[in-house]
Amino acid sequence: MLTGARSEARTPVSITGVNGAGQRRPTMKEVAARAGVALKTVSRVVNEEPNVSPELTAKVQAAIKELNYTPNESARMLRRGKTGTIAVVIRDIGDPFFASLGRAVELWARSSGSVVMIGLTDEDPERERDVCLEFVARRPDALIMAPIGETQEYLAPHVDAGMAVVTIDRPAHGIEADAVLADNAGGIDQAIDHLIRQGHRRIAYLGDDERIFTARERVVAYRAAMARHRIDVDEDLVHLSEPTTEGIGITLSAVLDRPEPATAILSANNMTTAEVLRGMAGRRDRVALVSFDDLALGDLLSPGLTAVAQSADVMARTAIQLMTERLPEPHRPGRTVRVPVKLTIRGSGEIPPSS
Amino acid sequence: MLTGARSEARTPVSITGVNGAGQRRPTMKEVAARAGVALKTVSRVVNEEPNVSPELTAKVQAAIKELNYTPNESARMLRRGKTGTIAVVIRDIGDPFFASLGRAVELWARSSGSVVMIGLTDEDPERERDVCLEFVARRPDALIMAPIGETQEYLAPHVDAGMAVVTIDRPAHGIEADAVLADNAGGIDQAIDHLIRQGHRRIAYLGDDERIFTARERVVAYRAAMARHRIDVDEDLVHLSEPTTEGIGITLSAVLDRPEPATAILSANNMTTAEVLRGMAGRRDRVALVSFDDLALGDLLSPGLTAVAQSADVMARTAIQLMTERLPEPHRPGRTVRVPVKLTIRGSGEIPPSS
CATH class of the missing domain: 3.40.50.2300 (Response regulator)
Known part of the structure; x- marks a missing residue:
C-alpha cells in the first residue's frame, strides 16, 4: 500500500524521526574531551571565531575528524542569523529547462557551502504559495523562483527581513526582486x-x-x-x-x-x-x-x-549572479536581465x- | 562576470544574507499583543501543544493570519528534535530517471508538510560524501540516496541517531538502510x-x-x-x-x-x-x-x-513507503525491494x- 502523495492533507504526522531522542551522535563536549581543550574552544573553532591559536585549532580539528563530529547547523544558524540554504521553486524538475536550472543552482550552492531546497508548483498558484511559505519558514538566505501566482506579496515580510528573491523565466509582482527572462x-x-x-x-x-x-x-x-x-x-x-x-x-x-x-x-x-x-x-x-x-x-x-x-544554463548563472549581488543589499530595486535565444x-x- | 561554480573552493563567504539583522518579520510577541493573549499561549498554539482552549486558539490563529506571521522553523526544530526535511542525493536531476525520483519525493514531502533538499553527486564518491555531510549537518529526518561511494559508513553516527536512510537504484554499504533496486x-x-x-x-x-x-x-x-x-x-x-x-x-x-x-x-x-x-x-x-x-x-x-x-515512479513510491516505515524504527534491519522492469x-x- 503505497502512499497516495497527491491526495493527502498537509499533516505533519508522517515525519516522526527520533532525532534528538536517543542521541548517539558525538557531542561538542566529547570533542573537547578528546582534544583536551575547553568546550568554549571547540565552539570557537566550529564557528570560525577569531583568537584561537593554530595549535588548538589543529587539535580540535583532529578530534572532530576522529569522532566523525558534525556541528548541528540548526544551532549554528540561530546564532549566526543565516541558514546557508537557497530555496528553488519551479514548475517541475521533469521539465528539462527547469532541471537545468536546478542543476546549475545546486552546483553553485555546493561550491559555496550552501544547500538547496527544491519545491515544485506544477503551475498552480496555490501550490506556489504553500511551497514558498513552507520554505521561508526555514529562513533561506535566498529564493530563486519561477512565479505563477498573480502576486508574490505574501513573501514581502521575508524580503523586508533580508531574503534575496530572484525570479527566472517570469517576473514577480508585489515584491522587490530581480528577474532573469528569455528574449x-x-x-x-x-x-x-x-x-x-x-x-x-x-x-x-x-x-x-x-x-x-x-x-x-x-x-x-x-x-x-x-x-x-x-x-x-x-x-x-x-x-x-x-x-x-x-x-x-x-x-x-x-x-x-x-x-x-x-x-x-x-x-x-x-x-x-x-x-x-x-x-x-x-x-x-x-x-x-x-x-x-x-x-x-x-x-x-x-x-x-x-x-x-x-x-537554461546562462539564465541560471545570471540568476545566481544577481542573487549574490543582492544578498548584501536585499532592498535594492529589482533589475531585469533579458537572455538571448x-x-x-x-x-x-x-x-x-x-x- | 558569472561565478565559475565548479572550480570554486567550498567557502561559505558567498551567502551573506542579513536575516537576523534589521529583522522586520512579525514576532511572536507582536502576535500575542494583537491576539490579546500571553506569549506562552502563542507559543503553545504554534507548537500544537495541548491544553489551549478553542477560543484562544482561534484568536491566536486570526492574529497570525493578520500579521502574516510565520514561525521560525529553526527554533521549532531545535525544540522538537526533528526538522521536517528529507535529503535526496542523486546522480543528476538532468537524468530523467532521477528527475522522476526527485519529483515523486517532493510531491510526497509537500503532502506531509516536509521540504526536500536535493544534492547531486555526478557519480563522484567524494562529492557524495561532501553533499551528504553538508546535508546531515542540517539533521534531515530521512535521506534518500543513490550511493556511488564504496561505503556510506561516514553516515553511521547519523543513522545511529535516528536518521532513516533508503537507497534507490543501488544499495548502501556500512550502514543499516533499506534499498529499492530495479530487476x-x-x-x-x-x-x-x-x-x-x-x-x-x-x-x-x-x-x-x-x-x-x-x-x-x-x-x-x-x-x-x-x-x-x-x-x-x-x-x-x-x-x-x-x-x-x-x-x-x-x-x-x-x-x-x-x-x-x-x-x-x-x-x-x-x-x-x-x-x-x-x-x-x-x-x-x-x-x-x-x-x-x-x-x-x-x-x-x-x-x-x-x-x-x-x-522511476514505482521505485520512488516504494522508497517513500520504506522510509515512512523506517522513521519510527530507524534501527530495523535493512530491507531490499526489487522492482520489475x-x-x-x-x-x-x-x-x-x-x-
Whole structure:
C-alpha cells in the first residue's frame, strides 16, 4: 500500500524521526574531551571565531575528524542569523529547462557551502504559495523562483527581513526582486521570419496557458511579427492551453483538418512541442514545425527539430549572479536581465508549404 | 562576470544574507499583543501543544493570519528534535530517471508538510560524501540516496541517531538502510532473449562505468544470459565506461568497423543509449538496438526505441513507503525491494542481423 502523495492533507504526522531522542551522535563536549581543550574552544573553532591559536585549532580539528563530529547547523544558524540554504521553486524538475536550472543552482550552492531546497508548483498558484511559505519558514538566505501566482506579496515580510528573491523565466509582482527572462519576443520574431522565408503564411500558433507570463509574451510577439509581415492572424489557428496529449491532438485536428489548413506550426514551449510531435506521428500531413525551446533528442528526430533554444544554463548563472549581488543589499530595486535565444535549423522548420 | 561554480573552493563567504539583522518579520510577541493573549499561549498554539482552549486558539490563529506571521522553523526544530526535511542525493536531476525520483519525493514531502533538499553527486564518491555531510549537518529526518561511494559508513553516527536512510537504484554499504533496486538481471535477460529471437548472436554490450552498482549487475546478467544461450562472449564487444559523445563514438567504431561486426547492440542505460543514437545517426549500418532504460521521446524516433523501461515512479513510491516505515524504527534491519522492469517493442530492437 503505497502512499497516495497527491491526495493527502498537509499533516505533519508522517515525519516522526527520533532525532534528538536517543542521541548517539558525538557531542561538542566529547570533542573537547578528546582534544583536551575547553568546550568554549571547540565552539570557537566550529564557528570560525577569531583568537584561537593554530595549535588548538589543529587539535580540535583532529578530534572532530576522529569522532566523525558534525556541528548541528540548526544551532549554528540561530546564532549566526543565516541558514546557508537557497530555496528553488519551479514548475517541475521533469521539465528539462527547469532541471537545468536546478542543476546549475545546486552546483553553485555546493561550491559555496550552501544547500538547496527544491519545491515544485506544477503551475498552480496555490501550490506556489504553500511551497514558498513552507520554505521561508526555514529562513533561506535566498529564493530563486519561477512565479505563477498573480502576486508574490505574501513573501514581502521575508524580503523586508533580508531574503534575496530572484525570479527566472517570469517576473514577480508585489515584491522587490530581480528577474532573469528569455528574449521571448526576439525568439518568436526569428521563428516567424524563418517560416515566412520558406513561404508560409498560414502559421498556427500553439502556446501554453495564458496564466503563464512567457505564454502571454510569446503570443503577443506572434501577433506583432505577423502584423509586421502584413499577415492577418486567423484566430482559429491560435490555441493557448496547458499541453496534454489529448488537448494537443484536438488542437492539431482543428488547425489541420479544415478547408484552409495551417502549413506551419509554431509550438511555443518544450512540453507543447513534445505533444505536437506525438500527435503528428499519427498523421500523414507534412507540416513545418518550429519549436520555442529545444528538446533533449531534437537532433535525433527525422526530420531534426528546428528550434529556438533558450540557454537554461546562462539564465541560471545570471540568476545566481544577481542573487549574490543582492544578498548584501536585499532592498535594492529589482533589475531585469533579458537572455538571448538562438534559432537552430535542423529540418522540421524547412518543410515548404506546397507539400 | 558569472561565478565559475565548479572550480570554486567550498567557502561559505558567498551567502551573506542579513536575516537576523534589521529583522522586520512579525514576532511572536507582536502576535500575542494583537491576539490579546500571553506569549506562552502563542507559543503553545504554534507548537500544537495541548491544553489551549478553542477560543484562544482561534484568536491566536486570526492574529497570525493578520500579521502574516510565520514561525521560525529553526527554533521549532531545535525544540522538537526533528526538522521536517528529507535529503535526496542523486546522480543528476538532468537524468530523467532521477528527475522522476526527485519529483515523486517532493510531491510526497509537500503532502506531509516536509521540504526536500536535493544534492547531486555526478557519480563522484567524494562529492557524495561532501553533499551528504553538508546535508546531515542540517539533521534531515530521512535521506534518500543513490550511493556511488564504496561505503556510506561516514553516515553511521547519523543513522545511529535516528536518521532513516533508503537507497534507490543501488544499495548502501556500512550502514543499516533499506534499498529499492530495479530487476536488472531480469531486464537484461528479456533484452538478450529478444535479440536472440531475432537471430542475433554477435550482440555488443555497452554499459556504464563499473563503479556503478547497476552497471556491474547488468554486465554480469549479460554474460549469464549469453551463457544460457550457449554463446561465447566476444570480449571485444563488451565496453564499460562513462557515456560521453566521443567515447561512445569510438566504441561504436570498435564494435562495428571490424571483420565480424556486431549485428545488435544492448545499451545498458539511458545516457549511453542517447549517445549510441547520436553516434548511429552518422553511420550507414542498420544495427539492432535494445536499450535498458527508456528515453522521453523514444516513441518518436525512427525506428522507435525498443527499451527495457524502469518505473522511476514505482521505485520512488516504494522508497517513500520504506522510509515512512523506517522513521519510527530507524534501527530495523535493512530491507531490499526489487522492482520489475518491462520490455517495450518499437522497432529498433527488431532489425534482423542480415541487413
